[in-house]
């Protein structure tokens with residue numbers, strides 16, 4: 001560690017030098033502020049400065065100011081001969097960390113130096129953790145190489161640097177929050193806050209007070225003035241999850257923040273200016289809510305400047321093995337296990353499932369399997385029952401939708417649902433199932449082949465998802 005001592009009194013410099021060298025520090029010395037600044041200019045390895053506030057030429061305070069501008073993170077300890085506290089206060093205003101009045105004891109100097117260096121170390125550590133966190137949410141952590149995911153990556157890359165509001169759409173568990181964080185961390189706002197608001201779960205008044213804050217007494221229970229999340233997120237991003245659940249009144253206020261970049265706390269008439277980027281998420285179709293009059297059209301178009309639609313997992317099955325290996329690593333490490341792979345049998349089941357809960361469901365499945373696993377491989381027996389013996393829950397449509405449907409697919413689904421159900425009732429015995437459905441066993445067998453239903457050893461039924469041609 002290298003310390004720069006700035007003091008015009010030679011005796012003092014020598015004392016400090018001797019004390020600190022004894023502690024193992026390297027010492028550089030300057031007699032004036034000008035000299036100190038020149039040294040700092042070409043020596044990048046100074047870790048700390050001890051600065052006398054009373055200097056000839058440019059004053060200690062001016063030196064401190066210049067030093068701060070050049071290197072805001074360099075810790076500075078100020079010494080002054082005047083025991084007056086004023087000099088110290090002035091120095092603190094300019095960002096000196098510590099203050100030692102003259103005369104001082106040697107131990108006091110050593111103690112303060114160590115404290116300042118420790119503080120520096122901690123703030124460096126903090127920086128590192130922040131960088132690590134950014135890394136964690138970097139989009140390299142969003143797994144996927146399928147075509148629809150590539151489009152998602154491309155959109156994130158293009159949209160992140162801008163200030164534009166973004167709408168992230170997709171079924172539950174498709175990674176909307178993950179994408180929102182990735183956008184924030186890839187944006188110039190990364191160093192400021194990312195604030196998540198769960199718009200869906202709060203009653204309207206509470207939602208508004210958490211978004212915009214409130215004044216003391218604004219409503220029953222508002223016992224103190226509170227800042228809103230829009231203030232907390234100033235300079236950063238706000239993530240409005242489940243935006244479709246926000247009521248019309250709050251929507252109007254949101255629109256104002258977006259348009260005017262200002263808002264008022266509940267119970268206040270004072271406007272507060274903020275610079276916040278909005279990332280909204282929805283798992284319902286906002287355009288539908290809009291035509292029902294439950295979502296403001298103007299807000300919709302404001303939020304929807306850029307839409308990133310996350311594909312459901314069943315539409316990108318080639319990503320399943322990648323995700324599986326990602327979660328194997330994640331949960332092996334978390335549980336101090338060495339589970340390296342899933343058996344081909346288990347993988348087939350994972351590839352076949354329709355994953356209504358998307359990536360979250362897959363993640364939970366792998367976590368559970370890793371925890372239960374006693375070897376280094378996951379076999380089918382470690383997968384939950386409902387995956388191994390699935391029941392077709394996707395009911396065939398009974399109403400022809402406006403954009404039409406394939407009658408053939410609908411009928412197939414209906415047949416599948418009936419066959420799977422009767423196979424289950426018959427414990428997988430096809431002859432019995434055929435009886436239940438009043439079919440000849442050979443007819444049932446033929447239909448099962450056509451519909452991709454096959455029975456497994458020990459009467460387990462495994463289905464392939466019906467391939468729906470889109």
Ligand SMILES: Nc1ncnc2c1ncn2[C@@H]1O[C@H](COP(=O)(O)OP(=O)(O)OP(=O)(O)O)[C@@H](O)[C@H]1O
Nearest residue numbers: 141142143171172173174175176177178283359360
């Ligand atoms: N592409 C992906 N790569 C890696 N992990 C993912 C991916 N997509 C989702 N996940 C993981 O799946 C889980 C669910 O993701 P997330 O919370 O972002 O989904 P969501 O769309 O916000 O769901 P919901 O609508 O239910 O809130 C998280 O643990 C997330 O880390």
Ligand SMILES: [Mg+2]
Nearest residue numbers: 176177241281
């Ligand atoms: Mg979510």
